[in-house]
Amino acid sequence: MTTEEAAPYDLESAVAVVGMSGRFPGAPDLDTYWANLRDGVCSLSAFTEKELLADGADPADLSNPAYVPAHGYLADADRFEAELFGFNRTEAAALDPQHRVLLESAWAALEDAGYAPLNGPSRTGVYVGGSPTEHSLAAATDPALAASIGALQVRILTDREFLAPWISYRLGLDGPSMTVQTACSTSLTAVHLAVQALLLGECDAALAGGVSIAGVRKQGYVHYQGGIFSPDGRCRPFDEKAAGTVPGSGVGVLVLRRLEDALADGDPVRAVIRGTAVTNDGAGKVGFTAPGVDQQTAAITEAWAAAGLEPSAAQYLEAHGTGTELGDRIELEAASAAFGPGGDIALGSVKSNIGHADAAAGAAALIKTILMLEHGTLAPTVDVTSPVTALQGSPLRLVTQTAEWPSRPGLPRLAGVTSVGIGGTNVHVVVQEAPERGAGASAAEPTVLPLSARTDPQLALVAARLAARLREADAPSLADIAHTLRTGRVGMPVRAYVVAAGAREASDKLTALAEGHRDTARDPLGEAWLRGEEVTWPALDAGVRRVRLPAYPFAGESHGALTLRGPAARTTPDSPSPAPENELEARVAELVIEALDLDGRAGLERTYFEAGGDSLTAVHLAGRLRDELGIDVPIQLFLEPITLKDMTTRIVETKEHGEADGALDALLSEFEAES
Known part of the structure; x- marks a missing residue:
């Protein structure tokens, strides 16, 4: 052609x-x-x-x-x-x-x-x-x-x-x-x-x-x-x-x-x-x-x-x-x-x-x-x-x-x-x-704009950036913005909403929200949103569509990076060092806390899966228990709905009673062979 x-x-x-x-x-x-x-x-x-x-x-x-x-x-x-x-x-x-x-x-x-x-x-x-x-x-x-x-x-x-x-x-x-x-x-x-x-x-x-x-x-x-x-x-x-x-x-x-x-x-x-x-x-x-x-x-x-x-x-x-x-x-x-x-x-x-x-x-x-x-x-x-x-x-x-x-x-x-x-x-x-896009849907009545983030400072940034977008000459329609916020964003723990009938009002309220002032208008669905409930938002205009809005403001901490000039590697003993009986439970708890990255012993009140555990972490933790403390842990122990504190006690009992789990040992060997 x-x-x-x-x-x-x-x-x-x-x-x-x-x-x-x-x-x-x-x-x-x-x-x-x-x-x-x-x-x-x-x-x-x-x-x-x-x-x-x-x-x-x-x-x-x-x-x-x-x-x-x-x-x-x-x-x-x-x-x-x-x-x-x-x-x-x-x-x-x-x-x-x-x-x-x-x-x-x-x-x-x-x-x-x-x-x-x-x-x-x-x-x-x-x-x-x-x-x-x-x-x-x-x-x-x-x-x-x-x-x-x-x-x-x-x-x-x-x-x-x-x-x-x-x-x-x-x-x-x-x-x-x-x-x-x-x-x-x-x-x-x-x-x-x-x-x-x-x-x-x-x-x-x-x-x-x-x-x-x-x-x-x-x-x-x-x-x-x-x-x-x-x-x-x-x-x-x-x-x-x-x-x-x-x-x-x-x-x-x-x-x-x-x-x-x-x-x-x-x-x-x-x-x-x-x-x-x-x-x-x-x-x-x-x-x-x-x-x-x-x-x-x-x-x-x-x-x-x-x-x-x-x-x-x-x-x-x-x-x-x-x-x-x-x-x-x-x-x-x-x-x-x-x-x-x-x-x-x-x-x-x-x-x-x-x-x-x-x-x-x-x-x-x-x-x-x-x-x-x-x-x-x-x-x-x-x-x-x-x-x-x-x-x-x-x-x-x-x-x-x-x-x-x-x-x-x-x-x-x-x-x-x-x-x-x-x-x-x-x-x-x-x-x-791209093909030209026609005008967006219009909101005929006050519209709820739901916002959320992981932290208060991030929520303020979400509000400020959206307010700035609404002030731009090519800003999307309020109905399209509401549709995108309701269906195109992940609901996070820190939440807010504003109710507005036009772009100028929405921008002003969002700016105020970014400065720490909540909207005085109240809406039943907006309040449900604040409580963290799953909200079924009412249908907007039939011509509503997705629009580009400011992206989520990531605010993670520095996790660094490994370098070839990094600190010297730590060494581990070739064979398990026997722990005195009165120290064994403390050592097991220490391994559990480290493997799951818990904030101290308070985290042991949760179950394994509540604490973010998964199958790979279970295999790794079981391997360290075996290699460092000589404990063969029954694999089903990680699946039981008990607190990590109780699991720690059970692991110590496993050591004392000499229980073993051949299936876990085989699984560990398989993972080690692959790696």
């Missing part, structure tokens, strides 16, 4: 992006990310020697003349609201920062789509990937950690292969759950797989994206002549002075649904994915890490063919754009061949802003492109002063200044996004601006 014949939307083969979330260098949320992109901000950090030393850098590294003190640094990557996701402090500290940040981003993306994270669309799949991390490597080589929580638990909490399953488990998503790994093209490959799964009917919604947090410390890198890293801490894609990329961290998650379903269900469509394709260079390149021309070209042409369009329909290409001489040259050659002569296609790369986010790079690029489509604005590639001569005579022109993205009569804005992975996996996605 030619450009002139292109249908704006094909419901049968199009996929809607209905929600997005991301955290990138210099940007804790997508509003800030867009402002930085639009304004041409380079968010790469240059660290002082004092900052690096304070974060544990080796002075010998800093004295190396080739050491570059720069990074696409992600602030607060060590913070995590563990309680929200059901992790105790011990588990949260062991959990890889990538897992923590990705879990919160998945939550926020579902909220952005107007869905309650713990009650998402049925058959929601998860397709995500991540990068190798310092935390994971340190955990795998720390015998003290394995002795503390068990080797299998260490692997489950740190290995990137469990990125997708943790999201599915903690958010209750029962579609396919796959951790994807194609190196630098991981997150865009994840998007491709999610799109294919939706079109094949394997799921009805999908989370797709990736995360890369190699470490949470401020650190630089060593530049090697001929390597991929920049000598000056800046990335200049498609510039004559381009000399390499800069490593960066980030996370990006998109919520996808079939376009037909999204429109029918009133989802907030942010963009439309028209086609995707994946290829591999095979042996057709000069080396394993080098990119190849032919299969990059094939990925582009196949994706546009899947979209039912000619590549010449594109107005913009968000390139992989690493800023390396070889990579940029090959990518320009491949793109020029795909898009053909005579075109006028804008070109850019987000790596100039945030560095190379590895497994999250494709998600960062796709989210940037969607934000540009939404705002009708082309964001510049920064730090470029002399575009490469190879652009002369090609269909591509590098965007170096913020500019309007021109619309075309009868045709939507269209763009392509490319991602290339070491090893040869090339991905291209065709993305199109």
